[in-house]
Amino acid sequence: MTMNSEGGRCVSADIAAGVSPAAALFHSLADETRLRIVQRLARGEARVVDLTGELGLAQSTVSKHLACLRDCGLVTYRAEGRQSFYSLTRPELMDLLASAEQLLAATGRPVVLWPTRPTTQEPAS
Amino acid sequence: MTMNSEGGRCVSADIAAGVSPAAALFHSLADETRLRIVQRLARGEARVVDLTGELGLAQSTVSKHLACLRDCGLVTYRAEGRQSFYSLTRPELMDLLASAEQLLAATGRPVVLWPTRPTTQEPAS
DNA sequence: GGCTATCATCGCGTTATGACGATGAATTCT
DNA sequence: AGAATTCATCGTCATAACGCGATGATAGCC
Numbered sequence A, B: 001m002t003m004n005s006e007g008g009r010c011v012s013a014d015i016a017a018g019v020s021p022a023a024a025l026f027h028s029l030a031d032e033t034r035l036r037i038v039q040r041l042a043r044g045e046a047r048v049v050d051l052t053g054e055l056g057l058a059q060s061t062v063s064k065h066l067a068c069l070r071d072c073g074l075v076t077y078r079a080e081g082r083q084s085f086y087s088l089t090r091p092e093l094m095d096l097l098a099s100a101e102q103l104l105a106a107t108g109r110p111v112v113l114w115p116t117r118p119t120t121q122e123p124a125s
Numbered sequence C: 001g002g003c004t005a006t007c008a009t010c011g012c013g014t015t016a017t018g019a020c021g022a023t024g025a026a027t028t029c030t
Numbered sequence D: 001a002g003a004a005t006t007c008a009t010c011g012t013c014a015t016a017a018c019g020c021g022a023t024g025a026t027a028g029c030c
Helices: A010-017 A021-029 A034-042 A048-055 A059-071 A092-107 B011-019 B020-029 B032-042 B046-054 B061-072 B092-107
Strands: A076-078 A084-088 B074-078 B083-088
Touching: A021 A034, A021 A059, A021 A092, A021 B020, A021 B032, A021 B092, A034 A048, A034 A059, A034 A076, A034 A084, A034 A092, A034 B020, A048 A059, A048 A084, A059 A076, A092 B020, A092 B092, B020 B032, B020 B061, B020 B092, B032 B046, B032 B061, B032 B074, B032 B083, B032 B092, B046 B061, B046 B083, B061 B074
Parallel strands: none
Antiparallel strands: A076 A084, B074 B083
């Protein structure tokens, strides 16, 4: 039974420990919700509550995903008062996503991955 | 209950259908075995039996992973006689892996992912 | 002080996933 | 033909993972 120190978050923490960091990295991006979180954070900080609203998911769900991303070192948070502002830690992550986008484009699938409309878009609130 | 046309392979096929191709892509790379397969194929074609031996896994297991990678369009096979020679379909995949490697390196984890001998690479068998 | 908002965790139920062995098809060898 | 090899699928089992609500901690607000 695998149990990372903090409780059964997702396998990432375990894997990241040493088994296969790459698998862990990809794993953390293999979930649509986390992917959306990453995309969102790419446009700027966000609180859990923001993400909860934008994603339409329960707060606990969002928190857990953020924990997963934290375990992988992809995001951090800046605690301010009682709220945490999450943000990406690695700019290189966007390179990775860009590579993925390119690959998908080459694969010829109907993909519109990153709306690439950062400025025009209006965050929920 | 999700069942792709061919049977419950892995979620990739379903996802790739339209939900989130990116998640599907990352998902297919989120497993260490599949990752190893990809690394192996990066060095040249391989049969199922070869991979079975090198990975130390059951033939059915390897076949299933290959099916998963096929569903994602990452690999193809060239049937010859009764054996199938699998190979990568997308060179861009290595760019993706390179990005991942770079990201992991930046993360500061002790990672030696791809033996890093890409261009000079020498086919195994 | 009491109340509410924000967030991290825990526990739970449902579904997905990975590994295996068994089966059957196609192919090659004797 | 008969046997063996290669491989795809199927069925099954154990575990991981996603989503949710509940709980508790901390921090602002009346």
